[in-house]
Amino acid sequence: MCYYLLAGNAAPQLNSQVTGTELSFFLPQLSFDPGILLSxxxxxxxxxxxELGxxxxxxxxxxxxGxxxxxxxxxxxxxxxxxFSGGVGVIGPVDFSLSPGVIMSTGCASRYTLLPAGAALIFCAFFPDVIVFLSSIPKPVMGVILLYLMTTQLSSAFQLVVQxxxxxxxxxCMTVAFPLMIALIISFMPVAVAESMPPVLRPLLAxxxxxxxxxxxxxxHVIYRNNRR
Incomplete structure (x- = not known):
């Protein structure tokens, strides 16, 4: 995004599934689809x-x-x-950058440790070749890193539950266990089942x-609503 804003039409063409328009970057073509809006x-x-969690x-x-x-x-x-991000057609940000899993596994909750990482990401935005190089990291390596991060997340969640x-x-416990099973079943659902769903509801049900x-x-709030009293 930084490269595009500064370089304009000189921005490099990267492999992407999103097709551009002839309109300005800040005035994308607008359309209304009730199904997509609902999803x-x-x-x-x-x-x-x-984010709340x-x-x-x-x-x-x-x-x-506070x-x-x-x-x-x-x-x-x-x-x-x-x-604002939706208006210009880019992915929106979030206001948190540290997870409890990372904090508890490293023992460091300082925001200043993220400044070099943020500066490096901004630097990479101006050099697409660096992004291509990072994208060539073997999938097993990325899988092991994600496995470790998800393990720390789950471990910190168990610790907070006990505390x-x-x-x-x-x-x-049922309020946590049943939705977890639903999410796991849908995650491993065959592609053919997802494709058989109505296109309007597919982004939700799949x-x-x-x-x-x-x-x-x-x-x-419905099944166990009396349990909250």
Whole structure:
């Protein structure tokens, strides 16, 4: 994005599935599709819930004060920036960069350690050859790194559950276990099953993350709503 804004039409052509338009970068061609809009709203709600969980878990891990104000400010910033990003046709940002898994596994919660990494990513944006080189990293290597990161995430989640007594009874455990199973089943669902779904509902029904979040909402606020009293 930085390269495109500064270089304009001189930006290199990278392999992408997204086709451009003849309009300006800041004035993309607009269209309205109710199905895509509905799917987008559900997905964005799921992402907001994911952000709430990430911000709250990091706040609990580092015992940060004023979490209510921090959370509202973060959600407001993320919403506005994603609206702007959608208008210019780029991927929107999030307002958190550290996960509790990384914090607990490394013992470091400082934001200053991210400055060199952020500077390096901005530097890479001006040199597409560097991005191509990083994209050539073998998939097994990336898989091992992601496996380690996901393991630390899950371990930190278990630790926070024990510390805060977040699952005091069987119904609370079911609220976590059932959506997790739904998400896993959808993630390993055959491609033929996903292709047989209606195109309007496919982005929802074939997305394990979104369906898991919807299952959590149903379990907590509909099926086990009396358990919250």
């Amino acid at each position: 987008f709203l559900f997905c964005f709600i799921a992402l907001f819930i994911n 990430s911000v709250q878990s990091v706040g609990t891990a580092i015992e940060a004060p 979490m209510a104000h921090r959370t509202k400010r973060g959600l407001r910033f993320t919403g506005l920036m994603n609206i 805060d007594d977040a699952l005091p009874n069987f119904n609370s 997305n394990g993350f979104v369906m898991g979040v919807i299952a959590v909402l149903l379990m907590e």
